Amino acid sequence: MVNNYSRVLVWFRRDLRLTDNTALNAAISESAEIIPVYILSDWKNSHLWTGPKRQKFLCECLESLSKNIESLGGKFIIRQGDPVRELLDLCQETSADAIYLNHDVDPHGKKVESDLRQASPLPIHGFQDAALHSPEEVIKPDGTPYRVYTPFSKRWLPLPKPAPSGRPESIPTPKDIRSLPLPSLATWNLKESPSWQLPKGGEKAARDRLKSAISKRITNYDQTRDIPSHPGTSRLSQDLRWGTLSIREVYQCASKLESLQYLKELAWREFYFQILHHFPEVLHLEFNPDWRGLPWLDPDDKLLAWQTGKTGFPIIDAGIRELLQTGFMHNRVRMIVAMFLTKDLHLDWRLGEQFFAQHLLDGEIASNNGGWQWSAGTGADAAPYFRIQNPWSQTKRFDPQGKYIKTWVPELKKISPNLFQAPPADHQPLTPDYPFPIVDHSEERKRTLDIFKHHKEQKS
Numbered sequence: 001m002v003n004n005y006s007r008v009l010v011w012f013r014r015d016l017r018l019t020d021n022t023a024l025n026a027a028i029s030e031s032a033e034i035i036p037v038y039i040l041s042d043w044k045n046s047h048l049w050t051g052p053k054r055q056k057f058l059c060e061c062l063e064s065l066s067k068n069i070e071s072l073g074g075k076f077i078i079r080q081g082d083p084v085r086e087l088l089d090l091c092q093e094t095s096a097d098a099i100y101l102n103h104d105v106d107p108h109g110k111k112v113e114s115d116l117r118q119a120s121p122l123p124i125h126g127f128q129d130a131a132l133h134s135p136e137e138v139i140k141p142d143g144t145p146y147r148v149y150t151p152f153s154k155r156w157l158p159l160p161k162p163a164p165s166g167r168p169e170s171i172p173t174p175k176d177i178r179s180l181p182l183p184s185l186a187t188w189n190l191k192e193s194p195s196w197q198l199p200k201g202g203e204k205a206a207r208d209r210l211k212s213a214i215s216k217r218i219t220n221y222d223q224t225r226d227i228p229s230h231p232g233t234s235r236l237s238q239d240l241r242w243g244t245l246s247i248r249e250v251y252q253c254a255s256k257l258e259s260l261q262y263l264k265e266l267a268w269r270e271f272y273f274q275i276l277h278h279f280p281e282v283l284h285l286e287f288n289p290d291w292r293g294l295p296w297l298d299p300d301d302k303l304l305a306w307q308t309g310k311t312g313f314p315i316i317d318a319g320i321r322e323l324l325q326t327g328f329m330h331n332r333v334r335m336i337v338a339m340f341l342t343k344d345l346h347l348d349w350r351l352g353e354q355f356f357a358q359h360l361l362d363g364e365i366a367s368n369n370g371g372w373q374w375s376a377g378t379g380a381d382a383a384p385y386f387r388i389q390n391p392w393s394q395t396k397r398f399d400p401q402g403k404y405i406k407t408w409v410p411e412l413k414k415i416s417p418n419l420f421q422a423p424p425a426d427h428q429p430l431t432p433d434y435p436f437p438i439v440d441h442s443e444e445r446k447r448t449l450d451i452f453k454h455h456k457e458q459k460s
């Protein structure tokens with residue numbers, strides 16, 4: 001049914017773009033006037049699931065969206081506080097007829113939408129936008145959800161994919177609606193660090209990255225995607241997370257390159273979306289019940305060494321320092337770093353998950369949880385517990401010249417890369433200002449095998 005409204009709200013959340021925005025396009029075609037709105041959260045100082053780098057990126061996305069809306073004759077309205085109350089107040093102030101939104105994939109976003117539906121006297125029009133296929137669309141022939149990636153991807157890959165739609169020509173916004181100024185880090189009492197090297201946020205920057213990914217970065221994806229020193233992955237994850245690019249457009253551009261592997265990565269993203277949708281307990285519990293109640297160690301100064309990139313394992317420290325400075329970590333290194341926390345330090349994957357969520361610009365609850373549970377061996381289709389990556393041999397394989405390590409750990413610039421591939425033979429640190437490895441990988445590997453085996457025996 002096509003509606004014929006005078007004035008509607010479009011509530012932006014994780015879809016911070018004008019191009020191919022499903023809810024926005026629907027609203028424009030069904031209403032004479034549009035009130036585009038973003039509701040800022042009102043926590044201060046710290047948050048378990050986000051942090052200053054992510055909020056900085058969000059500020060840039062909102063600034064860019066605001067400019068783009070103005071260039072089409074509209075005005076972006078910013079409010080702050082409880083989203084349900086703020087949206088309903090705004091509807092009342094402006095005599096809006098309905099609210100348009102794209103569905104969120106996170107439990108928190110879903111809960112807010114459901115609260116809004118209950119509280120709102122006005123119709124709420126919700127759209128599937130963040131994924132190519134909704135979790136309900138890709139299910140097993142017997143009607144139950146997939147738990148294993150390969151059969152999921154075999155079903156997901158051949159399904160016809162929705163095509164992108166265009167960009168609106170104008171956004172007619174009613175005049176004189178009160179708005180807060182665009183946010184800055186000070187809005188949440190956060191501070192910028194001079195050491196940051198963050199990608200720019202916003203639709204224009206994201207579109208530039210898409211062009212560069214398609215013309216250069218992923219033209220040889222299958223060969224280069226595992227080399228962390230090489231620009232051989234798309235680096236679009238933050239844009240898919242904040243919606244500065246539409247997944248339909250990314251899929252359409254990428255499918256012309258004929259890299260099945262790249263499309264399979266997009267399928268991993270939707271695999272984890274559907275895991276979180278059908279099994280929301282993964283946010284608190286191990287997906288595989290066999291591994292619930294594993295005896296993780298209490299966090300101590302080894303956690304701090306891991307979080308600050310001072311473990312004495314060059315590949316681990318390079319990964320964490322890349323994350324701290326850029327809000328990104330290469331996928332291969334994410335796996336090594338995550339396995340190290342869980343299998344070498346025996347620390348709970350939830351500690352790593354939270355740390356990543358605070359620092360990754362692409363922090364995506366579903367993929368982050370999926371990646372951590374995969375690495376810990378507890379997740380859907382996870383690495384089996386006895387498959388423990390050795391950080392030294394992973395370095396030899398994926399950073400043989402030490403290029404990645406030397407980029408992020410300047411103390412090691414003058415050290416021969418061979419020395420990054422095994423613990424120091426002379427039992428001395430590689431340089432006076434770089435720590436000696438905080439654990440012995442082969443000892444900790446044995447300990448992990450014992451812990452998992454013992455836990456399994458106790459459960460059976």
Ligand SMILES: Cc1cc2nc3c(=O)[nH]c(=O)nc-3n(C[C@H](O)[C@H](O)[C@H](O)COP(=O)(O)OP(=O)(O)OC[C@H]3O[C@@H](n4cnc5c(N)ncnc54)[C@H](O)[C@@H]3O)c2cc1C
Pocket residue numbers: 225233234235236237238240241265266268269270272329330331332334335338356360362363364365367368369370371372375
């Ligand atoms: C412990 C751990 C935590 C992770 N946390 C996140 C996270 O919070 N957010 C996130 O987007 N990805 C996460 N990943 C997956 C992956 O590391 C990133 O998606 C990837 O590094 C992003 O870089 P890219 O855009 O260059 O990826 P590309 O290699 O170019 O891949 C293209 C796109 O596919 C998706 N993708 C690729 N690999 C995966 C994967 N394994 N799982 C889910 N989606 C994938 C991403 O959207 C990515 O942008 C995590 C992986 C691990 C091991």
